[in-house]
Structure formats: C-alpha cells, structure tokens
Amino acid sequence: MTQQRTHRTLLGIAAAAVLIATACAPSGGPSASSTTTTQETPVAGGRVIRGSFSDIRVLNPVISTDATSSQVISLMYDTLLNVDAKTGNPVPWLGKWTVSSDNLTYSWEIDAKANWSDGKPIIAEDYLARAKAVARSKLTTQKSSWNDVEGFNDYRDGKATSISGITIDSANPKKFTVKFGKSFCPALINVFGIAPIPAHVFGKYTVDNDPSKNIDTAPENAAPTAVSGPFKFKEWRKGDQVILSRNDGYWRGAPYLDEFVQKVVADSTVQAAQLKTGELTLGAIQPGDYDDLSKSDNLKLYEWKDNGYVYIGWRLNNPNVPALQDKRVRQALAYGLDMSQVVQSVVLGHGEKQIYHTPSVSWASPGTAGFQAYNFDATKAEQLIKDAGYTKGSDGFYAKDGKTLGWTIVTNQGNKTRETFLQVAAEQYKKIGVKINPKVEDFTTLVPKLTSGSNEIETIIIGWQLGTDPDPFSIWHSSNIATAAQAGNNFVGYNNPDVDKLIEQGRGPNCGQDVRKTAYAQMNKILNEDQPYNFGFSQNRILATDKRIRGIEPGSFSPDATWNVEKWWIKQ
Amino acid sequence: MRKYIIRRVLYAIPTLLGISVIVFAISRLAPGDPVRLYTFGATNITEEDIAALRHFYGLDQPLPIQYVTWLMNMLRGDFGKSLQYNQPAFALLMERLPATLQLAVLALVLQVGIGVPLGVIAALNRGGWVDNAVRFFGVVGHAIPQFWIGLLLIVLFAVNLHWLPSQGLLTIGKDVWDIPDRLKHILLPAFVLALAGVANYSRYLRTETLDVIAQDYVRTARAKGLRERTVVYVHALRNALIPVVTALGGILAALVSGALIVEQVFTWPGVGQLTYAAVRGKDYPLIMAGVMFASTMLVISYLLRDLAYARVDPRIKV
Numbered sequence: 001m002t003q004q005r006t007h008r009t010l011l012g013i014a015a016a017a018v019l020i021a022t023a024c025a026p027s028g029g030p031s032a033s034s035t036t037t038t039q040e041t042p043v044a045g046g047r048v049i050r051g052s053f054s055d056i057r058v059l060n061p062v063i064s065t066d067a068t069s070s071q072v073i074s075l076m077y078d079t080l081l082n083v084d085a086k087t088g089n090p091v092p093w094l095g096k097w098t099v100s101s102d103n104l105t106y107s108w109e110i111d112a113k114a115n116w117s118d119g120k121p122i123i124a125e126d127y128l129a130r131a132k133a134v135a136r137s138k139l140t141t142q143k144s145s146w147n148d149v150e151g152f153n154d155y156r157d158g159k160a161t162s163i164s165g166i167t168i169d170s171a172n173p174k175k176f177t178v179k180f181g182k183s184f185c186p187a188l189i190n191v192f193g194i195a196p197i198p199a200h201v202f203g204k205y206t207v208d209n210d211p212s213k214n215i216d217t218a219p220e221n222a223a224p225t226a227v228s229g230p231f232k233f234k235e236w237r238k239g240d241q242v243i244l245s246r247n248d249g250y251w252r253g254a255p256y257l258d259e260f261v262q263k264v265v266a267d268s269t270v271q272a273a274q275l276k277t278g279e280l281t282l283g284a285i286q287p288g289d290y291d292d293l294s295k296s297d298n299l300k301l302y303e304w305k306d307n308g309y310v311y312i313g314w315r316l317n318n319p320n321v322p323a324l325q326d327k328r329v330r331q332a333l334a335y336g337l338d339m340s341q342v343v344q345s346v347v348l349g350h351g352e353k354q355i356y357h358t359p360s361v362s363w364a365s366p367g368t369a370g371f372q373a374y375n376f377d378a379t380k381a382e383q384l385i386k387d388a389g390y391t392k393g394s395d396g397f398y399a400k401d402g403k404t405l406g407w408t409i410v411t412n413q414g415n416k417t418r419e420t421f422l423q424v425a426a427e428q429y430k431k432i433g434v435k436i437n438p439k440v441e442d443f444t445t446l447v448p449k450l451t452s453g454s455n456e457i458e459t460i461i462i463g464w465q466l467g468t469d470p471d472p473f474s475i476w477h478s479s480n481i482a483t484a485a486q487a488g489n490n491f492v493g494y495n496n497p498d499v500d501k502l503i504e505q506g507r508g509p510n511c512g513q514d515v516r517k518t519a520y521a522q523m524n525k526i527l528n529e530d531q532p533y534n535f536g537f538s539q540n541r542i543l544a545t546d547k548r549i550r551g552i553e554p555g556s557f558s559p560d561a562t563w564n565v566e567k568w569w570i571k572q
Numbered sequence: 573m574r575k576y577i578i579r580r581v582l583y584a585i586p587t588l589l590g591i592s593v594i595v596f597a598i599s600r601l602a603p604g605d606p607v608r609l610y611t612f613g614a615t616n617i618t619e620e621d622i623a624a625l626r627h628f629y630g631l632d633q634p635l636p637i638q639y640v641t642w643l644m645n646m647l648r649g650d651f652g653k654s655l656q657y658n659q660p661a662f663a664l665l666m667e668r669l670p671a672t673l674q675l676a677v678l679a680l681v682l683q684v685g686i687g688v689p690l691g692v693i694a695a696l697n698r699g700g701w702v703d704n705a706v707r708f709f710g711v712v713g714h715a716i717p718q719f720w721i722g723l724l725l726i727v728l729f730a731v732n733l734h735w736l737p738s739q740g741l742l743t744i745g746k747d748v749w750d751i752p753d754r755l756k757h758i759l760l761p762a763f764v765l766a767l768a769g770v771a772n773y774s775r776y777l778r779t780e781t782l783d784v785i786a787q788d789y790v791r792t793a794r795a796k797g798l799r800e801r802t803v804v805y806v807h808a809l810r811n812a813l814i815p816v817v818t819a820l821g822g823i824l825a826a827l828v829s830g831a832l833i834v835e836q837v838f839t840w841p842g843v844g845q846l847t848y849a850a851v852r853g854k855d856y857p858l859i860m861a862g863v864m865f866a867s868t869m870l871v872i873s874y875l876l877r878d879l880a881y882a883r884v885d886p887r888i889k890v
Contacts, residue, residue, distance in 0.1 A: 049744055055849070057656050065610050066656075138628045139658060141611050143621060216658065238667055239841025239849075240740055261744050264839050269723065273731045273738055444604035444854055451608055486619050487608065 040550065046570035047259035048549060051271040051283035055239050055264050060202075060221040061195050062130065063139040071560050072242055072262055076227040077195035078251075080108065080127065081188070083468045085555025085563045088307070088363055090188055094122060094228065094251075097192065103183040103511055106192065110174040114251040116198050116226040122251075124168040124176035125203075126196035131163055132206045133197060136214040145190040148180045158211030183509035185516060186469040193468065198226040230255040230566040240264055256551075256569035272544075275299060281546035284560065287350040288416065293544050300547035302561065303540050304554045305361045309354040310418060310463040311536035312409060312425060317481065317493025321407045321458045328388040329405075330531035334374035336381035336432035337425055339537060346420045347539045354535040356524035357472055361556035363513060364470035366521035371528045381432045390433075398433040406435025411461035412443040417539060418461045425461070425534075450491045453482035460491065461536075468557055470506075470520060476527070477503050494532040499523050546570075577875070584871040588864065592646075595863045596639050599856055606655050606854040607631065629655060642860065651864075652857035654850070661861035665843055671741060672831050672842030678762040683769030688816070690770070691777020692809060698782060706774050713771030722764045722837035729760060736760055739839040761838040765831060773816065780812035787811075817884050820877055 056069040061077050064070050082093035095110040114122040131149070134142050135156040146152040150165030169175035180187060201220055207213040215221065224233045228251070231244035241263040248254045263280065265271045272289045274280040276296050285293060285301075294301050314324040314333070323329050339353040355373060358365045382392075390398035390405050398405040409425065411418040419440060426436040449457050464475065474480050478495040480488035502523040506516045527533075543561055545552060551568040554561040607625045626632045630641065645652060651662040694706035730738035737743065737757050746753045784790060785808055793807045794800075832844035839845070847862035849855070 047745065058658060063658070138624065141621060141625075222657075222659070237741070237841065238664070239671075239845050240839065241744060243744075259745075263740065263744065264841070265739055266837055266839050270726065270739060270837075270839070273726060277730055277734060277738065279730075279737060279739065279743075442604075444609055444852070445602075448603065448605045448608045487622060 040571065042256050042550065042567070042569040043572060044254075044256045044569070045258055045572075046256075047261055047281075048257055048546075048568065048570075049261045049263055049279070049281045051265045051274060051280045052262050053265065053267060053271075056236070056242055056262070058221050059224050059233060059236070059242075060197070060215065060218070062133045062137055062142070062197065062215060063221065065141050068262075071562075072244070073195075074229070074560075075231045075244055075260055075562060075565060076224060076229040076233060077197070078114075078228040079195050080110075080192045082563070083189070083193065083557050085553070085558040088361070088468050088470075088557040090193070094196065095192075103180075103185075103509055105177055105179045106188075107177045108175065108192070109172075110196075111251060112174065114174075114228065115249055116200075116228060117232050117247045117249055118198075118226040119249060120198070120200055120226065121174070122196060122228055123173040123199075125173065125199040127176060128163070128166055128168065129199035129203050129206070130194060130197045131166060132208075133202060133215045135163070136206050136211055137216055138214060139216045142194075145187075148182055148184050148187060149191060150179045150181050155208075156211075158209075161208040183511065185506065185508045185511040186467075186471040186473075188511075189467075189469045195228065198228075201226050231260050234259070250566060252566060255566035257565070260565070275544050278546065281549060283544050285542050285544045286416065287347040287539070287542065289544075290348065290350060290542060298547060299544050300549075302543040302545065302552060302554050303350060304561075305352070305359070305556050306465075306538055306541045306559070307359050307361050307468075307556045308463060308465040309359055309536055309538040310421060310461065311354070312534040313460045313462065313492040314532060314534070315458055315460075315492055316532055317453070317495070318455050318458060320455055323388075323400075323405055324407070324459070326388045327530060328384045330534075331374075332381040332384035332388075332432065333429070333434070334531050334534055335377045335384065336434070337428050337534060338376035339374075340376070342421060342424055343537050345424055346417060347537065350542060351537045351539040354538050356528040356535060357476065358470055358520055358524055359466065359538050359556075362466075362470050364517050364520040366517070366524055371525065378432050385433065392433050396430075396433060397435045404435050405433065406437065407458040408437040408439050409459045409461060410439045410441050410446065410457060412446050413440040414443075418463070421536070422461050451482050451487040451489070452484050453488070453491070453493065454484075457491070462491075463539075465559070470516070471503070472520070472523070473503050473507065476523070492532050494530075496526065496530065499526055502526075548572075577879075580875050580878070584875075587871060588867055591867045592643070592860070592864060593639070595860060596642065597635075599851075599854075599859050600635055600638070604854050605631075606856065609854055610655070642857075646860075646864070651861040654858040655855045656850070656853050656858070661857040664846060664858065665861050665865055668841060668843045668846045671840060672835070672844060674758060675762055675765060675831055675834070675840060675842060678758055679765040679769065682762060682766035683773055684816075686766070687770040687773025688777050688813075690774035691779075692781050692804065692812075694774065694778040695781035695785065696804065703778075706778065710771045710775040710778070713767050713774075716767065718764050718767070718833045719837050721767065722761070722834060725760050725764065726837075741841060761834050761840050764837070765834045776816055777812060780814075780816075781808060784808045784812045814881075814885050817877065817880050820873075820880065 052068050054068050056072050057066055058064050058069050059073055059076065061073050064073055078094050080093060080095045081090050081097065083089060084091055094114050095108045097106050097108045099106050110122055110124065116122055131146065131152065132155065134140050134146060135152060143156065149163065151160055151163045152165065154160035155163045165179040167177050178191065202215050202218060205213065205215040205218050222236065227233065227247060230247055230250045232247045234243040234245040236242045241261055244260045246255050246258055265274060265280070268286050268289065271280065271283050272285060272293060275283050275293060276299070278298060290301065293299055314330055315321055316325055343349060343351050343353060352360065355368070355371055385398050385405065390400045393399050409422055411422050422438045426438045429436045450460065474489045476490060476494055476499055478490070478500050480490040481493050481495060482488040482491050502519045505519040541554070541559065543554060548571045549568060550571055551564065552561055553564055555563065607622055607629065611622060611625070623632070630638060633641070642652065651660065653659060654661045654664055657664060690706050694703040697703050726738040729736040736759060740757060742748065742750060742753050742757055790803060790808055793803045831842055832848055834840065835842045835844035836848050843862065843865065847859065850858035850862055
C-alpha cells in the first residue's frame with residue numbers, strides 16, 4: 001500500500017518538474033465546500049502537519065525529481081510565473097512578462113517587493129543562476145526544457161562562458177530578457193514557471209569556465225538558507241519529518257501559520273488513523289477512506305477534480321496482441337466496459353468518466369458535445385467484435401483462426417484503485433467474450449518495460465498526472481513511441497500522422513489559446529474515435545484536514561492545494 | 573583468547589565478501605532500473621539525459637567492474653552516494669542508527685525482562701493454567717506477523733483508546749530530549765519488535781527450567797533445606813540461562829533486520845526504514861551499505877555470543 005500514492009505521484013513528475021508551485025486567483029474546486037471564513041478574522045500561529053508516504057530526498061528545485069520533495073520545495077520557492085489554480089492559465093507571480101510579436105523574446109521584470117528570506121532582493125541574476133545550475137548539473141532532468149533558449153546548449157557543453165539568450169538589463173537588476181531560437185508554446189511554463197535560486201548562495205557552485213563544477217553536492221541542497229516562498233527551512237529529521245517555519249519577510253506578506261510540517265506515514269491506513277487522532281492535520285486521502293473520515297468530528301474534507309486520469313492502454317505495436325490493431329475491437333472494448341459503474345465501484349463515485357485525453361478541468365478540454373460517449377452497450381460491443389471477424393466459441397470467448405480473443409492486462413502492485421479497476425475490467429470483458437488475464441507487477445520492474453516498449457506488456461492500467469501546459473507531445477506524438485533504443489511515454493505505440501500534425505500545431509508558432517484549443521479539440525476527436533486507450537476515468541483529489549484550518553481553496557492545478565498557503569490560518 | 577578473537581575476525585572476512593557478492597548480484601540482476609525509475613514521467617527528458625545520468629552513477633560499466641569499484645571504495649570506507657538522496661550512503665545509515673539502537677535495546681530488555689520470568693513461572697506451575705497460557709502465547713507470539721499485530725495495536729491504543737501515539741519518534745514540536753514523550757512513542761514498536769523474542773524466551777526458559785529442576789543437584793539443594801526461592805533463582809535459573817545466552821547471538825541481528833518491518837509500520841526513522849526505502853527505490857549504494865552493515869552486526873553478534881557463552885559456562889573453553 002505504501003506505493004499507492006508514491007507511484008501515482010511519480011507519474012506526476014511531468015507536472016512537478018514543469019511547475020511545482022501553483023496558481024493565483026482565488027478559486028474553489030467544483031466540489032470544494034464553501035466555508036464561513038468570511039466573517040472570521042484570521043489569527044497568526046499554529047502549525048499544519050501533512051502526511052506523506054515517502055520522505056523528501058532533496059530541497060533544491062534544480063535537482064528534485066520526486067513529487068514528495070517537489071511539494072515541499074514549492075512551499076519554499078516561488079516561481080517566476082504561476083498558473084491559476086482553477087483554470088491553469090499562466091499568471092504573473094514573482095515577475096511579470098511581455099512577449100515580442102514573433103513569440104521569440106520574453107521580457108521580464110521581477111516584482112520590486114520580491115526578496116529572499118535573508119533580505120536580499122530577488123533579481124535577474126537569480127533567474128540566471130537557475131538556468132546555469134540546470135545547464136551544468138549532472139543530476140537534473142530539466143535540461144531539455146531549455147534547449148530552445150539561445151546559447152543554453154553551448155553553455156551546458158562548456159563551449160560558452162555565458163548563456164547568450166539571457167540578457168540582464170544593465171540599468172535595472174530586476175529586468176531581463178530571454179530569447180528563444182524557435183517559438184515553442186509550452187516554453188512559457190517550462191522555462192518561466194520555475195523558481196529562481198539565490199545567486200548569492202548557489203552562484204559559486206557553477207563556474208562559467210569550468211563545466212565540471214556544479215551544484216549537485218552543495219550542502220544547501222538539503223538545507224536551503226535563503227528562500228523566496230512563504231516558508232523557510234527549519235529542520236529535516238530524515239525518515240521522519242521536515243519542518244518549515246514562517247518566512248516573516250515573504251514578499252506577498254508573512255503567512256499566518258508558524259510552521260508547516262511534513263511527516264512520513266507508513267501508508268494510507270495509518271494516515272487515516274493519524275488524521276483521526278489529530279497527529280496529522282492534513283493529508284490527501286483515497287476514496288475508500290472518504291466515508292469513514294467524513295464521520296470524524298475533527299476533520300473536514302475537500303474534494304476537487306484532478307488534471308489527470310487512469311486508463312487502460314492498448315498496445316498497438318505489440319505483435320503478441322494483433323487483435324488490438326483493429327479499431328473495431330478497441331471500440332468494442334470501450335462499449336463493453338461500464339465506466340459509470342467502474343467510477344462507482346472503484347473510486348466510489350469520486351471521479352468522472354474520461355472519453356479522450358484532455359481532462360475536463362483543462363482550458364484545452366473541448367467538452368463532450370460531438371464526441372462519442374461510449375455508453376455501456378454489450379450488444380454493440382459484441383457486434384463490433386463479430387464485425388472484426390471473430391466468432392464466439394463454446395467456452396464463451398470470441399476467437400479467430402483458432403486464437404482466443406484475449407490478453408494480459410498488467411498494473412502496478414499495491415495501487416488499490418488500479419488493482420480494483422483491473423478486476424472489474426476483467427470481469428466485464430469476460431461478459432462480452434474477451435478473455436483477460438489480470439496481472440500485477442512491481443512498479444520498479446514495470447517502468448523499464450513500459451518506457452522501453454517491451455513486448456511483455458500487452459496492455460496496461462496506469463495513470464497520467466498531467467502538466468500545467470496541455471501539450472500532449474510526450475504522450476501521443478509518434479516520435480515518443482517507447483522502443484528499446486529510445487525511451488518514450490507513448491507506451492502504446494500510437495502512430496497517427498494527423499495527430500502528430502495537430503500536436504505540432506499546438507506547440508507553435510502561434511501560441512494563441514484559441515488556436516491551440518482548436519488543434520487539441522481535433523486531436524481529442526481522433527483519439528476518441530481511435531481508442532488507443534480505454535480512457536478510463538479521472539479520480540478526484542480528496543484532502544482531509546483538521547476542521548480548524550481555514551483558508552484552503554483547492555483547484556485542479558494545485559494538486560496539493562497549497563497555492564495560497566500563506567493565507568491559511570488556524571481557528572483557535 | 574586473543575588468538576581466538578583474531579581467528580574469528582579473519583573468518584569473518586570471506587563471509588562478508590561472499591555476502592557482498594551475492595547481494596550485489598541480486599540487487600543488480602533483479603529487473604528494474606533506478607535511472608528510469610527516477611525519471612519516469614518526466615516529459616522533456618531525452619535518451620541522452622538518461623545515458624548521462626547512468627554514466628554519472630557508473631551504471632554503464634560492466635557489472636564485475638562495478639563490483640570491483642564498489643569493493644575498492646568500500647575498503648577505503650567509501651560506500652558511495654545514495655542515488656535517491658545524493659548523499660554518502662554510510663553517513664545516511666549512521667544518522668539513522670541511534671533510532672534503531674534505541675528500539676533494539678528496549679526490545680531486548682523487554683524480551684529478557686518478560687520472557688525469562690514468564691518461562692520460569694510457567695515451569696514452576698507446570699500443567700497449570702499459567703503454564704498453558706504461556707505455552708499458548710509461546711506459539712502465537714512467535715507466529716503473529718509483526719506488521720499485522722503492529723497495525724492492530726495502532727488501531728487499539730492510538731485510534732480507539734488515544735493512549736499512545738501511532739508513529740514516529742516524538743510529537744512534532746516537542747523537544748528531542750522530552751523523555752516521557754519519546755517513551756510513549758517507542759513503547760508500541762519496541763513491544764512488537766520484542767514479541768517474537770518474548771515468546772521464544774518463555775519457551776526456552778520453560779523447557780530448560782523443567783530440565784534443570786529435575787537434576788540431582790537441585791534435589792540436593794532442596795534436601796539441604798534451602799528456601800524454594802534460593803533453589804530456583806540461585807541454583808536452577810543460573811544453569812537454565814546457558815542456552816538463553818546461545819539464543820542471544822542471533823538477536824542483535826534479528827533485531828536489526830526485524831526492525832525493518834516494525835520501523836516501516838511505525839514510521840520509525842531507523843536503519844530498517846532506510847534500507848526498505850533503498851530497496852523500493854533500487855538505490856544500489858544504499859542497499860549495499862545497509863546489507864553490509866546488518867551482516868557485520870550479525871558476525872559481531874555471533875562472536876560476542878561465543879565469548880559470553882564461555883563466560884556463563886566455565887566448562888566451555890574458547
């Protein structure tokens with residue numbers, strides 16, 4: 001059970017690495033309960049204790065790759081731009097920007113009030129320090145985001161002693177420009193939705209004319225000394241807890257809470273117990289704990305839609321399962337699985353059916369009109385299978401040329417939601433004459449098989465936690481098909497030139513939201529028709545908190561709801 | 573005596589080397605790849621980035637070379653850097669050691685302090701209900717899985733009764749020297765860790781005491797008119813304890829390895845929890861450091877046992 005969340009959030013690195021902190025405008029999630037906080041006057045003091053299933057590893061945004069660390073980092077480091085917690089739209093945060101008409105040059109000015117916790121102003125040099133640290137770090141996984149920034153790769157390789165595309169205004173140390181070699185819409189969030197790091201702390205670890213020097217072993221990676229976010233680092237008791245304390249000099253105003261503590265708990269059972277006893281005052285919970293915890297007097301639950309989904313991926317390029325290359329079979333598999341019932345039985349109603357890639361919370365979501373909903377219809381499913389040339393045998397399963405229609409569906413062990421989904425799918429598919437062999441496998445062995453396109457994986461139940469920018473390039477573009485020679489997130493081997501073209505269109509040069517939205521709507525239309533996945537469902541996020549904590553306003557683009565943590569307070 | 577110790581230490585070297593080869597091979601040959609695991613889902617990462625990371629960690633070398641490199645570094649006291657924490661593996665382990673030792677020592681005290689009297693009392697009341705209860709417990713206590721009884725006790729004492737905390741070293745916000753608070757935290761995990769040992773000791777002691785009580789010298793002692801208390805505690809128990817010392821040998825190591833599960837259930841930030849996380853994350857250097865540490869403890873504890881054995885029973889020469 002320990003892996004349940006870890007693994008879900010591991011999938012979230014896409015999001016976490018791209019943008020860790022989130023959002024700006026006040027917003028409540030779709031089902032966030034409204035509070036009566038308006039009449040109450042916030043008071044300072046108290047601490048929030050959040051449960052986590054794994055310990056943090058590092059506290060430097062440059063080299064963090066795990067979601068647990070990134071969550072804590074986001075409480076200490078503010079990003080240059082942020083996204084609205086509800087809509088996912090980019091909004092100014094530490095800085096505000098303008099962009100040239102060719103979409104190639106971004107001009108930035110950092111807020112005059114923005115200071116590090118040690119009192120020094122946050123300046124363009126600090127952004128540059130981040131860029132240089134990424135370029136020279138051996139541990140970071142963020143280098144590719146910067147590929148299009150002019151001169152970045154030369155600096156990375158030691159061919160240049162500065163990044164030519166980043167220019168700091170000689171008159172105003174808070175102003176700088178970043179020039180891109182080509183227009184690339186997701187760059188806005190990839191390259192600016194990140195936190196500057198204090199140059200006066202980390203600057204010395206990166207040496208312009210010595211590419212072998214980097215920040216990888218800096219002691220401040222585990223104990224930051226100057227931060228830009230609402231909380232400062234206080235102590236990390238490894239394996240047990242990390243304690244953050246209020247940053248009184250926070251540029252947006254000091255938070256009310258004295259401390260924010262993240263504590264390691266064994267698993268969701270223990271976390272639920274600790275929420276009840278009050279040892280924890282905040283924790284993301286699973287649907288199975290909802291009813292139990294909602295009865296607890298000291299707790300309050302928040303629920304909101306997630307920017308992600310759990311799906312069954314049909315391998316289209318695996319010679320062991322040729323049946324899945326037939327679109328009719330895949331459509332039959334959509335009709336033959338009652339997803340409304342799955343949502344009821346697997347996540348107990350805390351979720352919604354998904355019929356194409358983009359989750360409903362995204363600005364890029366095209367809605368449901370004009371899309372095939374694939375409402376449960378066993379007769380239609382069987383008809384489609386028959387159309388594909390299969391006949392039902394005496395054992396109740398369809399077959400063609402002596403081969404039974406069926407395959408293995410694998411999912412990662414320990415994730416209860418996915419394991420239950422797998423069971424339900426296997427049962428329901430049996431009813432339409434498709435023989436499923438359910439299998440669970442440890443996440444650590446599953447991942448390499450997936451990303452290397454191993455034929456051992458016939459079909460898979462797994463999930464996507466999506467990034468803030470809706471660009472689906474890494475998941476659906478044919479250049480990202482997972483093979484032994486090249487890792488990719490296109491595990492299913494989906495290869496459609498029309499979809500490739502639409503995805504490329506969404507990446508630029510025209511970055512207007514309406515233009516991108518149109519491209520993604522067309523892409524979703526094709527995916528909805530093609531059914532390379534059974535798109536499964538999107539599971540809601542549920543947060544259990546001590547009911548005295550006020551000011552929480554969750555949104556789908558702030559997965560842990562801490563985007564406005566400086567406004568949280570505890571009613572005495 | 574000194575010669576004996578030196579010889580034993582020399583014997584330990586091939587043992588530890590053998591263990592290192594086996595663990596190294598198992599951890600590396602098991603499917604899974606730490607670099608892919610850490611970078612899974614990262615949208616912008618390229619195959620070159622992954623290759624560079626693998627090179628950085630030295631994972632692109634042939635396995636025998638990786639092993640020799642590891643061995644050479646280890647001999648110089650360098651266990652390498654944890655892949656997950658990017659910090660020296662041995663230092664990480666040592667940071668966690670005090671927590672594990674606290675737990676192991678208290679568990680040992682509980683094992684002996686509860687197990688020994690239980691066994692003696694059972695033997696002295698042979699056939700009575702106390703004896704039956706102890707014997708029943710001797711089987712059940714040994715058979716119950718630690719994670720299960722751990723969770724059960726958490727539900728009972730933490731969730732329902734609110735008597736004890738369920739997790740961690742101490743209450744958040746309390747001073748690290750707040751001894752009563754720490755005791756409250758350590759009680760449940762130490763008890764769970766001790767449980768199997770308590771059961772073992774009570775069974776051992778019961779059998780041994782019954783054995784010894786039937787001996788001639790005990791009858792002689794009784795015949796001399798000594799008080800029953802003196803007979804049992806001075807004459808019988810001392811001899812009954814010899815096999816207990818034998819059993820002590822495996823205990824140090826058993827406590828360290830048993831702590832793996834207990835520490836996981838109670839989120840006790842010790843060596844076991846760290847090693848567990850290392851295995852989960854395919855953190856090779858940390859796995860090796862953790863296993864080598866536990867193996868060394870085992871070798872040392874066997875040595876100590878043999879020395880103690882000679883001490884308790886003068887008939888045995890080393």
